[in-house]
Amino acid sequence: MKKFSQWVSSIAEAGREFLPLINRQDKKPTLSTLCHNLCTSKGEAMGTALAHEVVKNYLHLDNEGRIAFFHMLHNEFGADPKQILDCAEAFKNTPSRDTYRALYHAVESPRQRLFSRINMAPQGTATLIDLRRQLLPYLSEFPELTGIDYDLKNLMISWFNRGFLTLEQICWSTPAHILEKLIAYEAVHEMKGWGDLRRRLADDRRCFAFFHPALEDEPLIFVQVALVKGIAGNVQELLAEPNAEAIATFDNNDFDTAIFYSISNCQEGLKGISFGNFLIKQVVLELRNEFPQLKQFATLSPIPGFTKWLRKERADENSILIDSKAQQQLQLMDETEWANNQSSCEILQPLLTRLCAHYLHDAKSGKKPLDAVARFHLGNGAQIAHLNWMGDNSANGLKQSAGLLVNYEYQLNKVEMNHENYVNDDKVTVSAEIQKLLK
Known part of the structure; x- marks a missing residue:
């Protein structure tokens, strides 16, 4: 069975033959033109191919180009205030299914339709997450761009709900390119290399991560757990290498507590979208199934402020x-x-x-x-x-x-x-x- 990204790529490839027809009056269409074409395209293959072109063009933008692109999204793909007011007045005067539908579509900005269609492209989801990551630092300087972030965040809350996520245990046999990302993404207690990671994946440790089908091999969030006796109170002791005697006498039944000592979000572009609450509850179930003797579940948490x-x-x-x-x-x-x-x-x-x-x-x-x-x-x-x-x-x-x-x-x-x-x-x-x- 083909992977999800391979399937999307095949659709995009099939649609590329239509691109010259779309762009016949514009040999080198601007990113704005491509976005407008994408919003008006009907067919799946053509839409996916256009989305792929939008993604490619966006990825080649420099800092100045990205700022211009964000303002284009604000100016050309925002909701029309007059249309919203007219539709609201029509619904007020005649509350019906048709006037409600008209108001609903008026309030929904064209940006949401554009983002949904960009998401059709190979790497479209990853591009939109990165787009939001690059947008966030500009919001204080350009508050008018906040609406773009609002639209992106609302869509991502739907795309990344619990039903689409898969929980996977990370262990030493997990592919190396994923393990490398755990080292890079660790946000609570820095890992200085493979030695630190090996300790955190030892027999008395567990690590779990959420993944999404549109982001293959890219963890969204991961949690590290220590299996100990009693509530742990010192992180240096928790992360230290055990002595030879402790390793030799380790017993899978010689602990009663699971300590969640590090939770790291991996995608800055998904800031504000909560995965951790689902993750902890799911991991508790996994641990209880594996170790019925566990009696206590607690964190060893920083107090950053x-x-x-x-x-x-x-x-x-x-x-x-x-x-x-x-x-x-x-x-x-x-x-x-x-x-x-x-x-x-x-x-x-x-x-x-x-x-x-x-x-x-x-x-x-x-x-x-x-x-x-x-x-x-x-x-x-x-x-x-x-x-x-x-x-x-x-x-x-x-x-x-x-x-x-x-x-x-x-x-x-x-x-x-x-x-x-x-x-x-x-x-x-x-x-x-x-x-x-x-x-």
């Missing part, structure tokens, strides 16, 4: 969390090697742990937690279970969270209730240990 929030809190003279004594103690953090000073750590540990609990529970962006990682796991139904002092003493760990890591625990009998409470009532579920820190 803590020190940034702490700096603002220290600068706030009206802070209700930091009094004059705490201000004086926090000055110890201004020393370069504070984390290696035992006496400083003894003073700072209870204070920073308490403040971090308040950051995760009380610091908000709107009604949701300020911390993005917290929003993700709490939205999936986890609870904030435990804070780990010096859980990550790397330079990055100290910089972003003063070395603290957090365990988000997935108690399977409470996940749905926690999720509903979070989504409907903005409730942040915490363990008894965290409750004590918040008092």
Whole structure:
């Protein structure tokens, strides 16, 4: 059976004979012309061939050409405000199937039709993902282009829904070109080469990834799991090479906990499209089937915004969390090697742990937690279970969270209730240990 991309390529090849007929009045059509032709073409073969030409032309654009292309999409393929208002007025006056259909098509911008047809081309999906990746940095400079991102994101939410995704376990026998991508895409704990990757695919580790049929051999997101005894609290220990005795005595039944210690999104152009919630739940099912003895499922997660929030809190003279004594103690953090000073750590540990609990529970962006990682796991139904002092003493760990890591625990009998409470009532579920820190 041919692969999906080979099948699409064969359709594009069949349609190329029609291209001279389309372009007979324009020996070298512009990208704008190709896009308009693509939006008006009827046949599948001709449309696929045109889409292929659009993709080829887009891929040859330089930075200036891409900006011009984005503005062309905005100016020539946006929805017509007058048509929308006229159709809305017609529907208001005569609410019928026909006036509703007219309004529906008026609101839908021609860009969505264009993107859907570009998606017909070989590598069309990958091109649109890359197009969005290249578009995102320009939105602050050219806010009028936001509508293009809105259209792309809405289409991609449909194209990349759970029904189209396949879950695959990544192991040492996975093709090398996919393993190389895992090294490159790792976003939480850098892998410095094949040695690091081999450790993360060892017998006491599991790695799973989502794939999409239109992006062969290109992972969308992957999660790394450690099989351990009890809740892990230090990432350096988790990533370290086991000693020879531990390897020799490893027993598939000698653990009771799955620790999700790294989740990495691979496609920047799919930013804002959530795969992680489906991934974690599916992986839990896979692990329980393979290891029925697993009793606990938890993360060992970074707290990327803590020190940034702490700096603002220290600068706030009206802070209700930091009094004059705490201000004086926090000055110890201004020393370069504070984390290696035992006496400083003894003073700072209870204070920073308490403040971090308040950051995760009380610091908000709107009604949701300020911390993005917290929003993700709490939205999936986890609870904030435990804070780990010096859980990550790397330079990055100290910089972003003063070395603290957090365990988000997935108690399977409470996940749905926690999720509903979070989504409907903005409730942040915490363990008894965290409750004590918040008092």
